[in-house]
Amino acid sequence: MDVRNDQSLSDLELQIITPFEHSSDFVYKSVFIGRERFMAYYLESLVDLSKTLSVMNTADGVMEQGDSAIVITDISKAILQGKLILFNAEGLMGITDAESPDISRQITLPASENPLQSAFDSYTEDIDKNIGLLRKKIVTSKLVIEHKTTGTEVSKKLAIMYLHGIAPDKVVQAIRTKLEKNSHKEITTVRDLLAILGHPKFALTPTYLSSELPGDTVQNLRDGKVIILIDQFSFAFAFPTVIRDLWASKLDENYPYLFQLFIRSIRAVGTLFALTLPGLYIVLNSVNPELLRIQLAIAVAKSREGIPYPSLIELLLVMLLLEMIIEATIRLPKNIGPTITMIGGILLGQAIVQAKLVSNLLIIILVASAIANFVLSGYLNMIGIRLYKYVVIFASSFFGIWGLEAAMIWLIYYFASLQIHTVPYLSLSVKGKSLDE
Amino acid sequence: MNKYLLLTIFLLLHLAAIFTFFPDRIIASTSKGHWEAITLIFMLEIVFIWFYMNGLSKFPGETIVDICLRTIGRWGACVLLLPLVVFLMGQMVLLIYYQTSQIRAVLLQSTPTAATTFLFLVLCFYGAWKGLAALIHASIGLFVLFIPFILFSMLIGIKNFNFNYIFPVWDGTFSFLHHADFYICFTILSSFLFLGMIPQKERPVRFGRLAVGLGVVYVFGMGSVYIPLLVFGQESAVLLQYPMLMASDTIDLEWVVFDWLPSFSVVSSSGLAVLMASVLLWMSSSLLHQLLVPKLNIKWMVSMLSLLVYILCLFIPNIEVMNRYLQLNAFVSLFCVIGLPMMIFILGRWRGKKVST
Numbered sequence: 001m002d003v004r005n006d007q008s009l010s011d012l013e014l015q016i017i018t019p020f021e022h023s024s025d026f027v028y029k030s031v032f033i034g035r036e037r038f039m040a041y042y043l044e045s046l047v048d049l050s051k052t053l054s055v056m057n058t059a060d061g062v063m064e065q066g067d068s069a070i071v072i073t074d075i076s077k078a079i080l081q082g083k084l085i086l087f088n089a090e091g092l093m094g095i096t097d098a099e100s101p102d103i104s105r106q107i108t109l110p111a112s113e114n115p116l117q118s119a120f121d122s123y124t125e126d127i128d129k130n131i132g133l134l135r136k137k138i139v140t141s142k143l144v145i146e147h148k149t150t151g152t153e154v155s156k157k158l159a160i161m162y163l164h165g166i167a168p169d170k171v172v173q174a175i176r177t178k179l180e181k182n183s184h185k186e187i188t189t190v191r192d193l194l195a196i197l198g199h200p201k202f203a204l205t206p207t208y209l210s211s212e213l214p215g216d217t218v219q220n221l222r223d224g225k226v227i228i229l230i231d232q233f234s235f236a237f238a239f240p241t242v243i244r245d246l247w248a249s250k251l252d253e254n255y256p257y258l259f260q261l262f263i264r265s266i267r268a269v270g271t272l273f274a275l276t277l278p279g280l281y282i283v284l285n286s287v288n289p290e291l292l293r294i295q296l297a298i299a300v301a302k303s304r305e306g307i308p309y310p311s312l313i314e315l316l317l318v319m320l321l322l323e324m325i326i327e328a329t330i331r332l333p334k335n336i337g338p339t340i341t342m343i344g345g346i347l348l349g350q351a352i353v354q355a356k357l358v359s360n361l362l363i364i365i366l367v368a369s370a371i372a373n374f375v376l377s378g379y380l381n382m383i384g385i386r387l388y389k390y391v392v393i394f395a396s397s398f399f400g401i402w403g404l405e406a407a408m409i410w411l412i413y414y415f416a417s418l419q420i421h422t423v424p425y426l427s428l429s430v431k432g433k434s435l436d437e
Numbered sequence: 438m439n440k441y442l443l444l445t446i447f448l449l450l451h452l453a454a455i456f457t458f459f460p461d462r463i464i465a466s467t468s469k470g471h472w473e474a475i476t477l478i479f480m481l482e483i484v485f486i487w488f489y490m491n492g493l494s495k496f497p498g499e500t501i502v503d504i505c506l507r508t509i510g511r512w513g514a515c516v517l518l519l520p521l522v523v524f525l526m527g528q529m530v531l532l533i534y535y536q537t538s539q540i541r542a543v544l545l546q547s548t549p550t551a552a553t554t555f556l557f558l559v560l561c562f563y564g565a566w567k568g569l570a571a572l573i574h575a576s577i578g579l580f581v582l583f584i585p586f587i588l589f590s591m592l593i594g595i596k597n598f599n600f601n602y603i604f605p606v607w608d609g610t611f612s613f614l615h616h617a618d619f620y621i622c623f624t625i626l627s628s629f630l631f632l633g634m635i636p637q638k639e640r641p642v643r644f645g646r647l648a649v650g651l652g653v654v655y656v657f658g659m660g661s662v663y664i665p666l667l668v669f670g671q672e673s674a675v676l677l678q679y680p681m682l683m684a685s686d687t688i689d690l691e692w693v694v695f696d697w698l699p700s701f702s703v704v705s706s707s708g709l710a711v712l713m714a715s716v717l718l719w720m721s722s723s724l725l726h727q728l729l730v731p732k733l734n735i736k737w738m739v740s741m742l743s744l745l746v747y748i749l750c751l752f753i754p755n756i757e758v759m760n761r762y763l764q765l766n767a768f769v770s771l772f773c774v775i776g777l778p779m780m781i782f783i784l785g786r787w788r789g790k791k792v793s794t
Contacts, residue, residue, distance in 0.1 A: 288544060293696045399548065399556055402540050405704050406556050408582060409711050410563065416575035417567035426574045 012093075016041055016085065019076045026079070031086075033057060039087040046082035047098040055099060077155065104129065105234075110212040112379070118251050119215045127157055127231040133214045134161065134236075138221060142166070148179055150196065151186035157231035158187070167224045168431065174421040175226050175239060187230060190237070197239070199420065204388055204411075206380040207420050209238040209245055219250035224431040226421075240420035242427045246271055246385075249377035270375030274385050275411075277369040278315055279396035279404045281362060285311040287400030303359040312397040314358050318366055319393075321348065323386070326370075440642045444650045446576035447629065447642075450716060451654040452587065453709035454625035456702075457535050458763070460661045460680045466619040468671050470608030471662050474619055479655045482626045483648055485778045490644045492781030493633055495788050501633035501781060502727040508784050515728055517780055521630070522721045524773045526742070527766040528624055529717040530749045533557055534759055536710040537750070539679060543703045554750050557711065562743040564715030565722060566736055569634065572715055579712055586705035590681075591660050593688045593698065598667040621767045626774045631716055633781065634723060678756065681706075718742060 013028075020026035025045040031038050033056050042049065075085060075095070084098035107129070110122035119137070123130045131145060142165060148158045158179070162172055175197060182196040190210070199207045209225070211217055212235055217227055220238040228237045247267035252260040285304065289297045307314060325344040329337055348367075353360050369389070376382050388411060395403035418425035463471055496504045505514035537553045545553060564572050613619040629647070632640060665680030668687055677683050682699045690698065722738040730738070753759050 288697075288700070291695050291697045291700055293694060296694055297696075395556075399553065400545055401700060401704060402544055402553065402707065403556065405708055406560055406711075409560055409579065409708060412575050412578035412582065413560070413564050413567060413571065413715075416573075416578065417571035424574050426577060 013039070013041075013087065016075055016079075020079070033086075036088055041079060041085040041087075042098065043079060043082065045103075046100055047084050048101045049084070049098075051099040052084060052096070056096070080155075107133070113212045113216075115213055115215070115251055118254050119213070121214060122212045123214065123229075123234040123236060125232045125234050127159060127229050130214075130229050130234075130236070131159055131161075134217060134227075137214045137218045138163075143221070146176075148183065150179070150183050152184050154186045154188065156187045158193075159229040161221065161227040161229065163221050163224075166222065166431070167226055168423075171224075171240065171421045171423060171430065172226055175228075190230075190233070193228065193230065193237070197421075200418070203418070204414060205241070205246070205384040205418070205425070206378070207239075207241055207418075209241055209378065210235040210380070211238065211250075212236075213251075216250045219253055223250075223429065240423045240430065241425070242423065242430060243415060243425055244428050245378070246376060246381050267375050267377060270372040271385060273372035274369050274376070275389055275392055276404060276408070277365050277372065278319065278389055279392035279407065281365045282311050282315060282393060282396045283401050283404055285361075287396070287403075291401065300361055303361045306356045307359055311362075312393070314362060315393060318348070318352070318358050318362060319390075322366060322370060440646060442573050442577060443632075443635075443640065443642045444646060445580050446573050446712075446716070447632075447647065447650050448653060449576050449580060449709055450628035450631070450713050451625065451651075452657055453532075453706070453713035454628050455654070455658050455661050456587075456681060456706035457532055457710060458625055459622060459658060460665055461678065462618040462621045463613075463662045464666065464671065464674050464680060466616040466622075467608060467613035468675075469605040471666065472606070472659065473608055473611065474613045474622075475655070475658050475662060478622050478626070479651060479658065482629070482774075483651055485626065485774060486629050486647055486651070487644055488782040489629065489633065489778035490647070492778065492783070492785035493637065495785030497637045500636055501777070502724060504781065504784060506727075508788065511728070517777065518724055518728060520769055521773045521777060522724050524624075524627065524766060524769040525717045525721040525724075526746065526749075527762065527769065528627060529561075529714050529721070530746055530753070531759055531763055531766060532710055532717070533561075533714055533746065534750050534753045535756075536707045538756060539682070539703055540707055542679070543682065543697075543699055551751055554747060557707075557714070558743050558747050558750075560711050561714040561718050561746075562739060564711070565719040565739045565743070569631070569716070569719050569723075572712065572719065576712060579708060583705045583708045586701045587709075590685045590698065590702040590705060591657075591664060593690060594664045594668055594684045597684075597687050599670070600667065602667050602670040603663070617764055617767070620771065621763050623774055624763070624767055624770045627770060628713070630773070630777065631720060633777075634720055718746070 017026075017028065020043075023043070025043050026041075027044045027049075028039060028041045031040045031049070031053060033053065040049070075093075078095045079085060082098060082100050084096045086094045086096060104126040105124045107121050107124055109120055113122070121133060123133065135143070140163070142163050144160075144162055144164050146160045148160065149155050150158060160172075160175065160179070178197050185192065185196050187193050187196065190208075194207065195201075209220065211220070214236075217236045217238065220236075221227060225238040225240070228239065230237070247264050247270070249267075252263055255263070284292055284297075285300060289300070292300065304311065304314075321344075325340060325348075328340050329344075332340060348363060352358055353363060373382050373386055373389075376385060388407075391410075392404060392407040395407040397403070399406065412426075415425050423430055463474055467474055493501075493504075499507070502514065502518065505517055509517070533554060537550055537557055540553055541548065541550055564575065632642075632647075661681055665674045665677065665684040668674075668684045669677070669680070674680050682702050685702050686697075686699045688698055695701075718739065722735060722742050725742070726733065726735045726738045753762070
């Protein structure tokens with residue numbers, strides 16, 4: 001029964017209702033729990049009232065008694081979080097955890113990662129479910145979980161997690177102080193979180209690791225990283241990153257040590273190739289062809305016979321095409337995706353060479369560098385390398401092999417100067433006992 | 438900061454200096470028993486390092502600038518440290534000039550030196566801007582990137598060795614002592630001075646480890662002299678401007694896709710030289726900043742000095758003039774490499790006495 005009768009409501013109740021005037025899913029009505037009559041205020045999209053009442057009736061009216069110090073903003077916040085507010089006839093108030101309608105996703109297989117021979121469950125959007133998943137994976141009392149809320153207008157639940165005694169205190173402290181200092185700022189995207197944590201705005205390499213797999217997160221925790229979970233994000237973010245994360249996927253640790261070493265060294269070599277191969281093509285083609293053996297130099301020159309523009313333009317054209325194919329394949333629905341791969345394959349494979357628009361060798365270099373790029377662990381890591389490749393290309397086209405070298409030195413200097421939450425990026429481990437700290 | 442990092446940068450700075458100034462000077466300074474000259478230089482360096490580290494250990498948590506400012510006042514500090522700045526700047530200009538002319542000779546014949554030097558200095562500027570800590574961290578990356586090239590370009594020479602050129606091994610007269618080129622080699626000893634710019638708390642490296650590091654440097658130093666010597670013999674090697682480079686040019690390796698093997702040598706030595714020039718730039722900016730204008734942001738100092746170095750580099754007309762400047766700089770280097778560690782040692786003793794009385 002809807003009692004929309006403003007005269008019968010006390011001032012407090014009026015204050016509860018006013019902020020939700022324009023929300024049509026806000027409901028207030030009188031209900032019976034046990035034999036007593038209550039006024040209930042809640043959002044019907046977040047609260048399943050009949051279920052909640054039946055639970056309460058069987059539990060014989062047990063409910064939290066709110067203390068008198070509760071302010072009105074707390075009440076509206078509680079309503080927004082899906083709680084049920086109850087007033088009895090004497091004006092005593094209670095906030096109860098209500099049963100929610102089933103609007104969160106079930107735990108399913110990961111959608112953006114492809115685990116091999118490990119646990120297959122992945123995070124959902126519900127932060128409590130995610131924490132539960134982690135608790136199940138790492139059974140220890142040393143796992144510290146701190147809940148935080150940020151934002152004044154739009155509030156967001158966060159959880160900071162780390163292993164006590166393993167995560168370095170200075171890192172935990174740095175993250176905690178940043179979050180506390182900026183707790184009024186709002187988080188809607190991951191970049192907001194990074195801004196709150198004070199990460200550089202134009203970093204070339206991801207300053208965090210995101211993972212969909214709880215198993216991955218467990219390894220990150222054991223490595224001494226601090227994990228931040230955000231409500232309604234099906235990813236766990238690990239801070240800080242070090243250079244090793246470019247090629248070390250956490251799931252490698254399930255394999256025998258020698259295999260892990262092999263896989264990781266291939267990825268590290270892939271990083272180097274992805275960076276240098278396109279630059280090297282320009283160097284050997286147009287600036288320093290004398291570096292090559294004469295037979296090879298002639299073969300390279302021959303493959304470019306009849307191509308009307310300089311190798312830099314040639315490379316940039318095909319690179320642009322390749323980047324577009326990559327982007328298109330990622331965004332398209334799964335049932336059109338293969339079309340693009342096919343068209344791209346034909347285009348980049350034979351047609352463009354036969355039309356004498358680019359050289360044979362360039363296609364080989366291009367494909368090699370693209371494959372090397374995808375060898376890296378993590379989607380974000382790939383983008384950084386993909387981007388820096390262009391710096392290498394331009395430096396090489398101006399200064400030849402010396403430009404290529406200068407670009408690599410610059411990258412190393414950049415990495416060396418990067419420090420994320422007091423941990424230098426060029427460390428091998430966050431924990432600080434290893435070689436590089 | 439970890440001890441391996443410091444040892445790595447210690448090694449790399451020495452290697453950079455060795456590949457730039459060392460082999461041609463040693464070969465020019467004596468015609469027999471080159472190892473005596475090399476050994477003498479490194480033995481002297483180990484003594485100076487001991488004096489330096491011993492003096493510094495009496496002042497925990499202070500850099501050489503703090504020590505001088507506190508014990509002998511601003512004027513005393515200026516007298517002691519300004520020659521060091523002059524030396525570091527000179528060393529930097531000559532290093533950059535030598536490397537860029539080598540790059541021009543081997544890799545980029547048609548690119549103007551001004552452009553090559555510009556790129557070189559931009560890198561040094563960026564490195565010095567980020568500070569010594571970043572440079573020390575970068576040394577690991579550069580080590581991984583360039584040491585394979587260095588070893589490769591040194592070891593391929595073995596194929597063409599003629600071991601008869603090693604004789605005569607003994608020179609009883611120590612004739613190199615009368616030769617100016619021998620004293621130029623003292624400029625490479627400056628590579629340990631950076632240790633005084635780090636407070637002891639962040640410098641967990643003791644004399645023993647440095648001595649081991651210097652042992653490795655000694656091996657490379659011997660290699661850099663003896664490889665061209667064993668390939669060409671004294672009479673030819675003394676005529677060469679870039680003996681190390683030419684030694685790797687004599688090799689033809691079938692299985693390497695690259696024909697022009699000296700480029701490995703140039704790439705690795707210029708890479709290390711970038712690191713060294715960055716450290717020198719940071720050191721001189723930091724010294725000037727602390728001695729003269731502590732209120733100014735150090736980044737302004739780095740910018741001004743880079744500009745100055747760039748202009749100076751462009752003013753050197755050719756390699757003969759560079760050799761003359763190198764000799765001038767060698768005098769200053771004797772003062773800095775010998776005088777500074779001794780002075781720090783004496784100040785340390787003096788302070789030790791004051792504390793005990």
